[in-house]
Amino acid sequence: MPPAPAADPTAMNGENLRWKKFPVLDDGFVTLVDVMGTDASVVQAARVSYGEGTRKVSDDRQLIRYLLRHAHTTPFEMAELKFLVRVPMDCWRQWVRHRTANINEYSTRYSLAIDSMQATQDDGWRSQATHNRQGSAGVLTVADGHPLTQSEQELQSLARRVYEERLAAGIAREQARKDLPLSTYTEAYWKIDLHNLLHFLALRMDSHAQLEIRRYAEAIGHEIVARLFPLCWEAFLDYRFNALRLTHLDQGVIQRLATAGSLPADRQAFLAAQDETWAGLERCREREECLAKLISLGLVTEG
Ligand SMILES: Cc1cc2nc3c(=O)[nH]c(=O)nc-3n(C[C@H](O)[C@H](O)[C@H](O)COP(=O)(O)OP(=O)(O)OC[C@H]3O[C@@H](n4cnc5c(N)ncnc54)[C@H](O)[C@@H]3O)c2cc1C
Numbered sequence: 001m002p003p004a005p006a007a008d009p010t011a012m013n014g015e016n017l018r019w020k021k022f023p024v025l026d027d028g029f030v031t032l033v034d035v036m037g038t039d040a041s042v043v044q045a046a047r048v049s050y051g052e053g054t055r056k057v058s059d060d061r062q063l064i065r066y067l068l069r070h071a072h073t074t075p076f077e078m079a080e081l082k083f084l085v086r087v088p089m090d091c092w093r094q095w096v097r098h099r100t101a102n103i104n105e106y107s108t109r110y111s112l113a114i115d116s117m118q119a120t121q122d123d124g125w126r127s128q129a130t131h132n133r134q135g136s137a138g139v140l141t142v143a144d145g146h147p148l149t150q151s152e153q154e155l156q157s158l159a160r161r162v163y164e165e166r167l168a169a170g171i172a173r174e175q176a177r178k179d180l181p182l183s184t185y186t187e188a189y190w191k192i193d194l195h196n197l198l199h200f201l202a203l204r205m206d207s208h209a210q211l212e213i214r215r216y217a218e219a220i221g222h223e224i225v226a227r228l229f230p231l232c233w234e235a236f237l238d239y240r241f242n243a244l245r246l247t248h249l250d251q252g253v254i255q256r257l258a259t260a261g262s263l264p265a266d267r268q269a270f271l272a273a274q275d276e277t278w279a280g281l282e283r284c285r286e287r288e289e290c291l292a293k294l295i296s297l298g299l300v301t302e303g
Pocket residue numbers: 097098099100101196199203204208209210
């Protein structure tokens with residue numbers, strides 16, 4: 001059994017983390033406003049259910065790991081975190097899909113829109129992924145990126161100028177804002193319990209999430225949650241974020257490869273052992289996902 005992580009007296013806690021700004025993107029940030037609870041709160045909540053009698057057989061770390069492994073969710077809901085975040089609006093649009101948080105956002109009906117738009121650097125333009133219609137793949141070269149950076153600057157400047165002209169003409173802020181680009185930064189308070197925050201982080205730190213929101217999720221996870229809830233964080237990484245889920249069909253493929261004695265398998269052996277419902281399909285996303293899992297486990301060789 002690995003030893004419990006040693007307590008670090010210089011480690012950041014809820015007190016010295018509060019209001020510390022963690023920069024994200026070119027002008028965004030996440031900052032912790034408030035936190036209720038620690039790893040101990042999760043344990044305390046769980047022991048109401050399991051009773052003190054379990055203490056001898058299960059220390060706090062083991063209990064947290066057990067809870068997370070077996071999706072016992074409510075003890076993690078006993079801890080709450082409140083953040084102030086500054087995010088481009090397109091990223092925020094993805095963020096607010098997570099319905100289990102409480103939000104108060106900066107009002108551009110009431111106040112002037114924040115005079116900052118997320119700008120892309122020359123080497124920050126990503127090409128469209130061919131295998132995943134939602135994703136991006138690699139970056140364009142600097143030579144390719146430069147004109148795009150230039151036109152983005154022009155567009156953002158024009159949009160801001162038009163916005164300010166409308167305000168100067170006496171147009172209401174709620175209408176003047178309508179042509180501001182989605183790259184405009186907004187700010188919001190965002191409060192969420194630890195269970196739903198871990199769910200958010202699992203989805204938004206994942207490589208399938210858009211890079212911009214991933215950067216925010218990584219800052220929240222690594223800079224804040226990891227420090228405030230080290231045991232929960234460790235269990236989250238082990239049993240959720242870095243875990244690999246084998247479906248019933250995946251297990252069948254592995255069993256057939258093992259029975260045939262062809263492990264590690266090459267691609268041809270993998271195809272011979274694939275699920276029968278995939279076999280007739282020229283393209284099959286589930287088969288590709290299974291192959292990727294088996295390659296990551298060293299059960300199938302690449303190539
Ligand atoms: C990589 C990626 C790509 C995406 N692509 C798209 C897309 O193309 N189009 C699109 O529209 N969205 C897209 N989304 C958004 C996605 O479908 C979810 O809306 C978003 O991730 C919020 O997830 P959630 O509902 O689990 O989280 P939350 O809203 O925080 O909810 C957490 C959990 O609470 C429960 N819950 C919350 N509200 C309800 C409810 N009303 N009824 C029942 N259970 C509830 C569910 O179990 C849910 O999983 C994408 C998300 C990701 C991560």
